[in-house]
């Protein structure tokens with residue numbers, strides 16, 4: 001089978017690499033000439049564990065181009081372009097323009113939509129492309145994208161024409177994952193409902209964390225016992241500074257405005273968004289509580305990526321905290337094992353970052369931030385991700401932890 005992938009961002013590139021590794025001939029298309037040129041020379045534009053090795057291994061079966069006409073003989077073309085949120089609403093511009101360009105496909109080719117799109121989009125893609133369309137949402141997580149793609153929890157195939165659904169199902173037949181066949185709209189709903197549910201779960205435990213701080217409880221103890229109930233599950237119950245990244249913030253907002261437009265507002269998703277947006281401010285307040293007036297003092301942020309094991313800073317809580325602190329006249333320095341950004345002065349080691357600052361906020365739970373309590377003894381600390389051994393700290397506040405500390409009198 002020959003496969004096309006349109007859009008070489010996170011989802012597209014990982015999909016292309018995995019499918020080529022499984023033996024398919026894959027053509028990846030992107031409008032960004034520099035990205036395509038780089039990929040053809042072996043330069044990988046993102047950091048994702050295992051991706052570079054996979055791309056190297058599948059050389060020969062994988063080509064990158066800006067030329068859509070190279071897709072004319074593929075059996076399945078995946079659309080994996082981005083769907084940004086503009087003014088709280090999803091923009092389908094890239095999906096729709098890719099759909100028009102996919103008129104180059106042969107009449108028996110199928111378009112599979114992987115981009116996260118609001119219900120109703122697959123129908124539009126069919127109108128614009130004149131080809132059969134299947135909705136095949138993606139559930140991969142950054143940091144474990146290859147494992148999630150080779151071994152997904154479920155494969156959702158939404159469509160109308162059975163032969164087209166059969167063809168897309170065949171592409172994924174190397175996995176042993178359960179396949180769920182649905183309509184287009186159901187498939188599109190599954191993606192948004194899943195991401196929004198996870199966001200709600202995070203905001204829920206974060207509100208419980210707020211309460212724990214008042215009651216001298218430890219939210220980790222509460223979450224652990226809650227998670228032992230299989231109906232609740234222990235996943236996505238880590239209280240902290242909230243969710244960031246390229247998906248949850250964007251998808252929850254797009255889903256909320258979509259629901260409002262239909263006159264059935266998802267109030268619970270709206271609340272999750274609001275709770276999440278308050279997290280960075282809460283971290284700053286915690287630091288003020290323990291450190292006092294912040295103006296003209298130096299604060300170090302440990303972790304600028306939106307989560308560990310990625311260099312992605314999109315909607316990163318660390319960067320949001322940095323800009324709130326700067327507004328208060330704080331001198332902010334940052335350290336991250338992998339992420340690079342222009343918006344904060346960055347130093348190259350955590351030791352230097354901590355040594356130069358009076359206050360420290362842990363914003364991402366990188367493995368290398370565990371066990372650093374000795375470096376933090378004389379500092380004012382906010383543990384925003386609950387990775388430190390609090391019994392070894394003197395002057396601190398921690399998310400979802402209410403015990404009195406020296407700095408909190």
Ligand code: UGA
Pocket residue numbers: 116138139140141142143195198202235236237238239240241242243244245246247248306307
């Ligand atoms: C998320 C979903 O987990 C994937 O299933 C989905 O395919 C993807 O979005 C997408 O729509 O493309 P991702 O954004 O890579 O994946 O990252 P997650 O691991 O889900 O983390 C998202 C955010 O939630 C991070 O900022 C993380 O720190 C935060 N989080 C996660 C918590 O604050 N607490 C938790 O318990 C779990």
